[in-house]
Amino acid sequence: MTDPTDLSRAFAQAFGAQDADAMAALFAETGTFHSLTGQWAEGQRAIRDGQAAEFAGLSRMARLVSGKVALTPLGETGCIVHQRFVVTGLRDADGGEIARVAAMLTAVLAKDGSAWQVVTATFAPIEG
16 A cells, blocks of 8 residues: 555455455555454464455455544554444355444554555444
């Protein structure tokens, strides 16, 4: 990413396309991710594998609708992004649709050269 504001769109696109490789590529090699289902992953490979499993299960038909975003700069080489999403199309084990869920992506980004990468992120359900 060339700008931290790119994260929200890139995350939603990767999620909507069920693209675990694209999701993992948003993260630094040693990045960490706490996913919507509560799964914890350390490193791009674990993030990719965890997201692939979620895209084959609960999130296999899910899409994100973007809501409010807030960016907090941390000097010139760091940033916190808070992006609210509504998650639609989640499926239970029998294939039935689960009610939509409000969720928050909270990510710490660091600039490495000219690119921004996620160092750590949590994507979790929130109230209303």
